[in-house]
Amino acid sequence: MxxxxxxxxxxxxxxxxxxxxxxxxxxxxxxxxxxxxxxxxxxxxxxxxxxxxxxxxxxxxxxxxxxxxxxxxxxxxxxxxxxxxxxxxxxxxxxxxxxxxxxxxxxxxxxxxxxxxxxxxxxxxxxxxxxxxxxxxxxxxxxxxxxxxxxxxxxxxxxxxxxxxxxxxxxxxxxxxxxxxxxxxxxxxxxxxxxxxxxxxxxxxxxxxxxxxxxxxxxxxxxxxxxxxxxxxxxxxVPYVERLPCLEPIRTAVGIEIAIEKLLSELCLRLQAEGKGLRKAVLKCIRIDGHTVQAGITTSRGSHSVSHLLKLFGLQIARIEPALGIELFVLEASKVEDMETVQEQIWAVDRGLADTALAELLDRVAGKVGAETIRRYLPAEHYWPERSVKVAASLTEEPQVAWPEQMRPIRLLHTPESIEVMALVPDNPPKIFIYKNKRHDIIKADGPERIGREWWRDGGQHRDYFIVEDSEGQRYWVFRSGHYDGGDARWYLHGYFA
Amino acid sequence: MVAAKRELIGKLQKDILQWEGYKPPAPGTGGLLGLGPIEAAFPNGVFPIAAVHELVCGSAEQAAAGSGFVTGILSTLLQQGGIGVWIGRSRQLFAPALSTFGIMPHKIIFISLHKDKDALWVMEEALKCAGLAAVVCEVGELDFKQSRRLQLAVEQSRVNGFVLRNASGKLNATACAARWQIKSLPSADLGGLPGLGFLRWQVELLKVRNGQTGKWVLEWQENRFVPVEELLISEERQVG
The missing domain is CATH 3.30.70.270 (Reverse transcriptase/Diguanylate cyclase domain)
Incomplete structure (x- = not known):
């Protein structure tokens, strides 16, 4: 022709x-x-x-x-x-x-x-x-x-x-x-x-x-x-999609798992050959009654490991309602990324935050209880305690500034709680404070450490922080909001030291 | 005759420990944590690595003291560049405070969960992950079955587990290697100077598997534990 x-x-x-x-x-x-x-x-x-x-x-x-x-x-x-x-x-x-x-x-x-x-x-x-x-x-x-x-x-x-x-x-x-x-x-x-x-x-x-x-x-x-x-x-x-039509409608969890494993092994074979890793995948189950049920997973780092991805889907299987049966499974990787190939090692070397096992653990946790529960903190350049940390954007993000050197309480209350305080001299550390109807006699105290408000962000009083130790040896972080003579000076408990 | 008997009993005790799965420590591994006399209370005289420890915290103050003590132990465990996981209940742990204990706070992954069930599930999964150095979990209750699951996970992966129990009621038995209670003590007098001294705790071992319980006083000085000798109270009690 x-x-x-x-x-x-x-x-x-x-x-x-x-x-x-x-x-x-x-x-x-x-x-x-x-x-x-x-x-x-x-x-x-x-x-x-x-x-x-x-x-x-x-x-x-x-x-x-x-x-x-x-x-x-x-x-x-x-x-x-x-x-x-x-x-x-x-x-x-x-x-x-x-x-x-x-x-x-x-x-x-x-x-x-x-x-x-x-x-x-x-x-x-x-x-x-x-x-x-x-x-x-x-x-x-x-x-x-x-x-x-x-x-x-x-x-x-x-x-x-x-x-x-x-x-x-x-x-x-x-x-x-x-x-x-x-x-x-x-x-x-x-x-x-x-x-x-x-x-x-x-x-x-x-x-x-x-x-x-x-x-x-x-x-x-x-x-x-x-x-x-x-x-x-x-x-x-070519989109990263795999389809699995079923001769008989699938109704059991075991059947769904087998279907997912089949789809994943096909998809992972292709991902592996192309040096890609899966970041986000959606499984669409088309039922014989015409409805579509979806289940999705996300990973914190690209992965083409069938066993890991199957575990992530395994956490979702309970949420897939087969009703009368599923006749078609479609697995689509909506987000893939290039993966660096790491040589297999005979001895497990501690790779810290870059460890694949850690990323897989966090994926499982995110799949079970939600990704918003997992956090890593980095120092932020703020003295105000509530703003002194920021949430890291990724698992491998490194801090840009050093962590602060000052003594900080190991447990910090989300909102400072009001306490009643008696101090001998206005600017002295408190002598007694009452918190939740319990009286604490203060024996030793360090302070004050004044932390000013960031006036370009919000108005309000500065805080004078004291580290105090009561007669039982328990250590607290308390502060006075504002100047003593202002009349509106209030005392708060903000944290516990170890 | 008496010396010979004592030697025989000592040998028998060592054998029993070995049959129960306690390997004698490699030379030079003891005393790494700097816990001093406390380590002698454990089987073979070494703080059990790759085990689940349980800390009983009755109040918010005790929880803070317990967190501080665990953080102190973590700082040694994380020195080789490992990663820690801290499973908390309401994000109360204040990350910048960890740097006072010699830990880079960004090496810790914080997971906040409200339900004990979820927290224990996450802890078990984390304990199975051999790449981690330590896992700390704050829970309300821990029953024997759950603690056994944690212990089994740890035996495979050699990760250290710490459970901070916030329960104040009656304590049920668990499969943990040791049960601790940490209380704050007034810090040492600075010779008439104002201010606080080093952090000081009363460390109490309520239960140890195959070891001696007891009470000790520890201080945290310049990134290590320092036992305070003069206040040493020890209690000779064998708990099987």
Missing amino acids: QKRFMAIWFRHLLTDGLALSQPGLKELPFVLVMPVKNRIVITASSSLAEQQGAFTGMAVADARAAVPELVAIDDTPGKAAKLLRLLGLWCIRYTPIVAIDLPDGLLLDISGCAHLWDSERGYLKEIVLKLRNAGFDARAAIADTPGAAWAVARFARASPIVPSGKQSQAIAGLPPAALRLEPEILERLQKLGFRTIGPLLSMPAPTLRRRFGTTLLTRLDQALGKINEVLVPIAPP
Whole structure:
């Protein structure tokens, strides 16, 4: 069967892509710019800007002279490849083989696909119209070879569909630039007076090779179909999903466990081969009564260990209601991450917080009683006791500042509790305090340690902290809120020392 | 004759310990915790590592004293870079205070649970995890079956377990290696100077498996325990 190819050209790929994400730009002449050799040069120009005279390759300052209201936006390299990949993935609905053709095009192998849209004309119209409706200024052409389609899409004024075997007629009238050549060769051809490809076709190959190198010959042969051109198709990402349909509906916990184990071993095999670890997974159980029951797990570190993940799911099995039976299990890993492969060790070496066993333990705990119960604390740069620690974001986060040196009570009350106090002299430590109807005679005391409020956060009184020891040897952290003479000085118990 | 008999009895006692699963300690492992005379109360004269200890705390003050004592032991156990897990009830433990006991608080993972059942489940799981250095758990009640489960987990993984029992009522029997009660004592006089001295506790061993119970006074001085000799009260009582 004769192969057919389609080339799509996006004339304003980058600017159209940007206008899609920032609709306000559509009405403005705007350009993407990048510094090149101390000049800010236009790398892509929107159609509006082009109409008014700002072209790719100009310096922005020159373009501004022509178009005063020109908007210049910094270009990010690699954007074109990303956009083309997305467009290519969209095109997979029309043909399975889509290749990216940098910097601004796509090449599609459409052999045997076009008849589904009645004809090649209908097929081309469908794709181009859809792309134009989406906001991309696209042109496309169909020919026997990718080279000819590429040339016709960009340079031909006539019909975009080249009949089979007629590539040489189609490209004969096009300029040499339609052959995808390097600028140096194009310049040489220009100097020698080759305005179109036609004269090149009738020249003997050795002459061309001697003057222009093999590239020109290869490109010519590719366009005419004498050499095959191989396209590198885009591979769409395959989602991490496993399905397990059951012949008989599953109703028992054991059955569910076996199903999960089967799905996990398939999934983990793939994860292992790709060096990935699972972070989040959802198990969907589709019952025969049409309802779907879900169970989800999360891990604190990527894992592809079947036994560990099965244990995590094992904690959830009790929550899966099979009712009349489950006929389909779908396991989807919604979040995976790259895993560093650790060499297996014969002797268990203490790896501290990086220990896999510890991460697995915490996953199990999180699965059973909830992740919010697990905390690690890091010092925060605040003197105010309630703010002096912050919760670590991850298991391996290290403190940025040192832990404070001051004596702090081992047990701190969430809210300071009011006590009645007697002190001999206003600023002395208390002599007696009464807490929960029990009188404590204070024998020894340290203090005061004044801790001021963070006035930029909240108003209120400072605290004067005392460490006191009563006659039984019990040690407390008490404080007076505010100055003694203020009248509103109140005493509180805030913690217990060991 | 008497000396020969005593030697024979001593040997028999050692044999019995070995049959019960107490291996004689490797030379140089004793006295690591610096508990001084307390260690002599344990079988073979070594503080039992890889066992579950139980601390009885009747009041909030005793809970604080018990937490302090456990933290002191933890600081030695965590010195090799291990990780500790502290299962608490209402997030009362104040992390910055641990640095006074020579522990980097970020090396401890805090888990807060309200139900005893959950706490004991988490503790058992944690005790099975051989990578940890120690697990501390605050619970209200602990019955024999639960303590036995903890002990079995510990025997496999060689992790140290500490249970802080907040119960004040009658104490039932457990399978723990030792039952402690820690009370705060007035700190030493600083020679007429104002202020508090070193933290001082009365450490009481209420029950020891195959060891001697007794009462001692300990101080926490510069990141280690220091026994206070003059107040030593020892009680000779054998508990099987």
